Amino acid sequence: MRLTRTILPCVAVLLVFVAVACGEDRADVRIGSKSFTESVILGEIATHLVRDTGLSVEHRREIVGTRILWQALLAGQLDAYPEYTGTLIQEILAGQSIENDDALSEALAEVGIVMVGPLGFNNTYAMGMLKDNARRLNVMSVSDLRKHPDLSFGFSNEFMARGDGWPGLSKTYGLTPANVRGLNHDLAYRSIVDGTLDVIDIYTTDAEIEEYGLAMLEDDLHYFPRYDAVFLVRDDIEPTALNALRKLSGSISQSRMVAMNARVKLHGEPETVVGAEFVTEELGVETEIEVLTLGQRLMHTTLDHLTLVGISLGAAILIAIPLGVVSAMKPGPGQVIIGACGIVQTIPSLALLVILMKPVRWAGADGFAAPAIVALFLYSLLPIVRNTATGITNVSATLRESATALGLGAGARMKLVELPLASPMILAGIKTSAVINVGFATLGALIGAGGYGQPIMTGIRLDDYRLILEGAVPAALLALMVQGLFELAERLLVPRGLRIRVAH
């Protein structure tokens, strides 16, 4: 009784707090970007341009996965994001066999998307070798590689798998090297410098090409499609915003993009600064750069993180305790419930996030946070359900019978005796869920839900330990705080008679 009396108001307060957090005014224009530096820079450039028109803009950075961005754009959760023609033709609209950019524009217009651009640079795949090495072996083009089957090839995992990657390339050029392996793209650069690898796949605007002195081999059979950068914009965006974005058409040269990538990736300048400089220099648009202080950044990420944890955990507590009660009272359905909660735990987190995006949108929930919240909610169920069920089942037969003998019915027995006696166990379950939840919530950043995962992802992308710590340390502290909070709650919620230990 005490448990329900105290927990319910807590959850109510939590939900109100969360509702306030969610009710923040939505920006006029939402721009997305993919989880690599170039895309984030383009996102910042667009943000500056649109903000200059007086509209409010929100930049959802570093969303993992082309599909997720595309779906968000179609669903109206994003108004614009940078994309590449090759990706559109080969991947997103692969079923429509599109021949050229005009046909692409038409196909996009059919789904309500305006294609702005090409922006001016082509970020396609290329084969890269160290310049000295290429000169020594006299390799100028991809065809020349046929003469050197003994070279070591290393490709990014995605390139190894994609139909328009290595499988097609080796077939087109008849390449049969003895030594091919898949590895992380950033690692590939290190391996080619230290000589472990001879040939790697590169993106033609990678900052590292210049830095490490790589030669791009000529694609003499024109195997690689063009990956011209464009902006995809919803046709229902504010017209002034669309006009502002149109200025980007043909404005970014290959060398300019490489240079901007290098400044962020190699010299650690913020994307927003690099983007603002470009907008001022090339397009004559004055911008105000808002570089957030560490404190401001922490406030943002903390608020995002608390929103994710608060709603998901609050809902999980409200749902899981009754489920646990049912599981304890009816062993048959109980096994099904606990089994189902267990199966949810085995779904990899990114997979669950992606699986949830469609139904969550379909249910009309807005915001990138919703799928993350639902996923966290699902992950939080098992410890609470299981502990509630175990706590109730563990109530001694003697006490259960005492309650029965008093003339209490099953419901009253549950409320007055079994639940209070199970309360330490239930709280322990909630505590476990809360701590796991705080950790898992960092993954929300993968789909643009923000939180402490955001600086961690940026840090990984830019190889910047300070940024990684900016997310990891507060996440760890929050987990500790939550733990402490629940230990405090235990004093308030668990009846004193169950806490005191008497020396006998």
Add this chain to the structure above:
Amino acid sequence: MRLTMRPAGRNQVVSTFPRRSVVLSFMTNRDQPVFSLKGVTKSFGGHIAINDISLSIGDGETVVLIGPSGCGKSTLLRSFNGLILPDCGVVRFDGEIVSAETSESMRRRMGYVIQDGGLFPHLTAYENVALMARHCGRGANEIRDRVGALSELTRLEVGTLDRYPVEMSGGQRQRVSLMRALMLDPEVLLLDEPLGSLDPLIRADLQSDLKRIFDSLKKTLVLVTHDMSEAVFFADRIVLMREGRIVQADEPINLLRRPAEPFVTKFVQAQRQAVDVMRGLEA
């Protein structure tokens, strides 16, 4: 003490002294005993715990169920308030069959005390005692008065009411448990080895207190014990059981004078031996 939900006539009969003889005559006069069991059988996983038990218990009577461990005395007691429902045969309480449907409301008319008290560890003594009355929507003042009267009756030490079960002695727990059982002023008290887990001195103390309380309450009592002297101390009638059956149900003295079979004598003698041995030493 108020005895509610009872035809007026019964109380007067019970309060007459000596009780033993009254009860016997009462049994023959009344058409409806408080408990009546007919052919009650219950088995657990192939083992027969009680076998074809028929028994009547009259209003105001104190009946002690006794027998060696595993004889089925506790099972029999638990069939009275429906904690156990018989496989065959019927248990009637106040003329009505005890079943899954009827037992819940009947239990509020039967107090039940078990060996360790069965107090809820998350509630103080007061909360334990008041739990059921609160659940039934009794007023706070009424509850406070009733708890006060009961702690006087059971001679509970001042201050114990605010303690949690872990903070009480075994004797205090049993007193509180008895208060809880009496809270709704039941017609019947069922006690399953209420003194079983207490050490001998406290046990003797509480025994005489219980006797005094029972005498003042004049309720129908069914008490389970394995201690013959305790049985004699309380009982109007002793029901001696063995292997799920009643061997003899009789006034205590008749177990000695007119044993139904040699086992009765053996059982009674076995528990007298300690005292006899000591007397022998003295002589």
